[in-house]
Amino acid sequence: MRMAAPMPEAAFLQRARRNLTLWYTGVLVIALAVMGGLLYYGAHRELFTRPVVGLARGQAEFVARDWQLDPATPCQAPPSFAAPVSPPAVPRPRIRVPIYLACLTVEGDLIHATIIPGADVGRPPDAFLTATLVPAALRDGEAEDRVEVQDLGPVYRFARIVTPAMGSGALGVVMVGRPIVEQMQSLALLRNLLLLTAALSVLVAALGGLLLTQRALQPARLAFARQQEFIADASHELRTPLTLIRANAEVLLRQRGRLEPRDAALVDDIVTETAHVDRLTSSLLTLARLDAHRFHLDSDVVDLSAVAASALRRLRPQAAEKRLAVSEAAAGKVIVLGDPEALEQVALILLDNAIKYTPAGGSVAVRTAVTDGRAELVVQDTGIGIPAVHLPHLGERFYRVDKARSRDAGGAGLGLAIAFRIADAHGGTVRVDSQPGKGTSAALVLKSAAAARAG
Numbered sequence: 382m383r384m385a386a387p388m389p390e391a392a393f394l395q396r397a398r399r400n401l402t403l404w405y406t407g408v409l410v411i412a413l414a415v416m417g418g419l420l421y422y423g424a425h426r427e428l429f430t431r432p433v434v435g436l437a438r439g440q441a442e443f444v445a446r447d448w449q450l451d452p453a454t455p456c457q458a459p460p461s462f463a464a465p466v467s468p469p470a471v472p473r474p475r476i477r478v479p480i481y482l483a484c485l486t487v488e489g490d491l492i493h494a495t496i497i498p499g500a501d502v503g504r505p506p507d508a509f510l511t512a513t514l515v516p517a518a519l520r521d522g523e524a525e526d527r528v529e530v531q532d533l534g535p536v537y538r539f540a541r542i543v544t545p546a547m548g549s550g551a552l553g554v555v556m557v558g559r560p561i562v563e564q565m566q567s568l569a570l571l572r573n574l575l576l577l578t579a580a581l582s583v584l585v586a587a588l589g590g591l592l593l594t595q596r597a598l599q600p601a602r603l604a605f606a607r608q609q610e611f612i613a614d615a616s617h618e619l620r621t622p623l624t625l626i627r628a629n630a631e632v633l634l635r636q637r638g639r640l641e642p643r644d645a646a647l648v649d650d651i652v653t654e655t656a657h658v659d660r661l662t663s664s665l666l667t668l669a670r671l672d673a674h675r676f677h678l679d680s681d682v683v684d685l686s687a688v689a690a691s692a693l694r695r696l697r698p699q700a701a702e703k704r705l706a707v708s709e710a711a712a713g714k715v716i717v718l719g720d721p722e723a724l725e726q727v728a729l730i731l732l733d734n735a736i737k738y739t740p741a742g743g744s745v746a747v748r749t750a751v752t753d754g755r756a757e758l759v760v761q762d763t764g765i766g767i768p769a770v771h772l773p774h775l776g777e778r779f780y781r782v783d784k785a786r787s788r789d790a791g792g793a794g795l796g797l798a799i800a801f802r803i804a805d806a807h808g809g810t811v812r813v814d815s816q817p818g819k820g821t822s823a824a825l826v827l828k829s830a831a832a833a834r835a836g
Contacts, residue, residue: 413582509528524539534562686715689728739763809827
């Protein structure tokens with residue numbers, strides 16, 4: 382189904398503005414993601430990898446070496462952390478964050494556990510002492526994870542297997558850990574700040590991009606406006622000489638008897654082509670005026686049923702030439718507010734297309750009705766139909782589904798473009814449904830007069 386679209390230059394400018402803004406915002410998002418990722422990686426390395434992971438690995442290596450040297454007393458506090466024999470001259474400050482140390486058998490049984498250096502509680506929390514890391518350490522040589530400790534938060538754990546200095550097998554597993562709540566809170570704060578900054582930056586960039594593209598596309602708007610003025614002026618100026626050429630050619634045809642047969646045929650061609658160019662010029666002038674909002678539209682009470690009947694009466698001889706069965710159905714008066722001549726022009730365009738593209742012996746049906754406050758003028762035919770791939774392009778200027786057949790039928794690809802613009806100027810739409818080989822339904826949809834007054 383194809384609905385009426387905005388004016389081509391307006392659609393182009395909107396699309397260009399949207400695409401430029403999306404590209405600008407997308408580049409900014411990528412830049413922010415890269416810089417934010419690098420900043421978060423650096424902070425993670427400084428806050429977690431070095432002071433937590435590095436310390437745990439170092440302590441595990443130190444304890445494992447002592448265990449290898451003295452297998453009978455595993456997991457004792459390293460000399461560097463042991464309490465001195467005599468008080469030091471200067472009291473040593475206590476480390477605020479404790480380090481948990483545990484030694485386990487290969488079966489996961491606890492051998493010894495302690496907290497260093499000198500904490501108030503001499504045993505690590507039970508959540509730390511679970512043997513869930515032992516199988517992974519035995520399999521891979523080392524392993525790490527995080528556990529949640531009640532009232533303390535996350536604790537990082539690192540475990541490594543301890544092998545004897547001589548021989549094979551394993552003495553056990555040494556496990557080192559420390560609370561990381563401060564690191565996690567700092568990283569979470571940094572992550573939230575980065576996300577908030579990125580969101581605000583993208584929002585500001587999108588709004589700024591819309592404003593900048595609005596100004597950047599001003600020359601394009603001016604060019605479109607000048608193009609519309611040129612088309613309108615050129616079309617207007619061309620109509621007079623075309624009318625004179627056609628009139629002179631028709632005068633010559635009235636004296637066909639004085640002309641050679643070949644000359645008469647040439648004059649016939651002149652009249653035919655001049656009529657075609659005159660229709661094309663009139664269509665271009667109408668479109669240019671509609672685009673420039675210089676097309677005067679009245680706001681009268683109009684009966685769509687009468688509009689459909691008038692259009693059908695004017696085109697009935699054309700349908701009779703192709704032996705088309707024409708039917709008309711009207712649900713009483715269908716009243717809308719609009720310009721009667723412009724609305725009849727839309728009806729003529731829809732009917733003309735239906736007659737042109739319906740093979741001889743087919744049928745064309747016209748009906749009008751009011752449905753849910755919407756007034757409809759529907760033209761249904763049994764013609765050749767339109768493939769779905771072409772439906773989105775209906776209403777584009779000079780777009781023809783079958784260029785050769787349209788040219789033979791006298792079409793220039795401007796009829797539906799005019800119909801769409803007139804419908805849009807009336808606050809309505811043109812709806813087109815079609816199936817190849819089955820026919821096409823084209824409907825002019827407007828607000829009914831009652832709905833328009835209520836709105």
